[in-house]
Amino acid sequence: MSSPTTATDAQLARWERFRASRNAALASDHGWLTLTSFQWLESEPADVEFAPGLWSTDGTTATLTATTADGLTLVETGESVDGTVTATLQDEESLMWVQYGGADGKQVVVELAMRADKYAIRTRDAGSPVFTDFAGVPTYDYNPDWVIQGRFEPYDQPVDVPIGTANPLVDGVHRSVGEVVFRVPGVAHEVRLHAEEEKLGALNVTFHDETNGDTTDEWRKVFIPRPRPDGSVVIDFNRAINYPSAFTPYGTCPMPVRGNSIDVRVEAGEKIPQE
Known part of the structure; x- marks a missing residue:
């Protein structure tokens, strides 16, 4: 992304706390x-x-x-x-x-x-x-340019969308509650991604991008805090994380809804786990 922005100490500290918590959760007993x-x-x-x-x-x-x-x-x-x-x-x-x-x-x-x-x-x-042997998930360096402003457009009713999973013998369903809409430099059109609802009104977006299969796993997800009353949201791709299927072949993790793709390299968040 153009014109890189310098992260503040507070931003870095919050991200480092997030990373420490994420690695600790992955390293839990029988996780x-x-x-x-x-x-x-x-x-x-x-x-x-x-x-x-x-x-x-x-x-x-x-x-x-x-x-x-x-x-x-x-x-x-x-x-x-x-x-x-x-x-x-x-x-x-x-x-x-x-x-x-x-x-x-x-x-x-x-x-x-x-x-x-x-x-x-x-x-x-x-x-x-x-x-x-786990020593933490490799990540891109924190980049404040990947903290994106967007909006959430809710559906009148949730829509169940059939999807694949990491196990080809298991089909899944994505309960879409609406779409997260935002712009990314280098992409002429608005990006629209299906979102699922999490606890307390937060959102979960599973997505593809151009780093998949290169520096990142085949898909990742990012949690988005609850939309503001005007529908605006903040999407922090520095907090994009892997599904369990990135670490093990025995997961049945959901794939993105068809079309849930960002047509650039999202060089933020977690990378492919080390062997």
């Missing part, structure tokens, strides 16, 4: 950096990778059968699994269900998930090198 598998459950009891026991589903309920020798305990109660346990979820729900391994029996947590109306499990291993 996204610990994912080591994603596996669909079958109709007949069967072994799965990285977790003991026999796992299955009848389409409505997930079932696990194990013995005390398998070393599985329920995450919620710590009770040993000896026999058969079941769980039922709605689509898009997840449950940190059982755990095993390590000195305390809690190294690996097995998450039960319902995706695309099918049951799957994901293993979350605190010994994963992606987690143990």
Whole structure:
């Protein structure tokens, strides 16, 4: 972007606090950096990778059968699994269900998930090198020119837009509540991006830009504070972050709505994570 602006000490300090909080959240116990598998459950009891026991589903309920020798305990109660346990979820729900391994029996947590109306499990291993070697996400230097003024144009009613996800076998839905509209130097037209609603009226925008696949992941997202009464918003692309699928192949993260693209290099925010 032309005519670079110098960041103030206060701006840099706020951004550095944001980065510290973001890296700490990623490094949480059994967080996204610990994912080591994603596996669909079958109709007949069967072994799965990285977790003991026999796992299955009848389409409505997930079932696990194990013995005390398998070393599985329920995450919620710590009770040993000896026999058969079941769980039922709605689509898009997840449950940190059982755990095993390590000195305390809690190294690996097995998450039960319902995706695309099918049951799957994901293993979350605190010994994963992606987690143990994590030293923060690389980013562009803070650039105040990527703090953009725009406006939010809400829809009368939310619109569900079909989208893909990071897992080609899982379809998703983006509940668009309106469009964020702004201008970027170097782009002749206004940029319009579908937005989802977050807590307290904030917005979440998932987008492509020309850095994708080069210095950044295939897509990123940015949270926008609640629009002002006149509809104006501030979009700080220095706070653009990766989805979990940038760190692990086992995520089912939503892709941008078709056309949610910025036709320039947004050289701000998080870059491709280090190997």
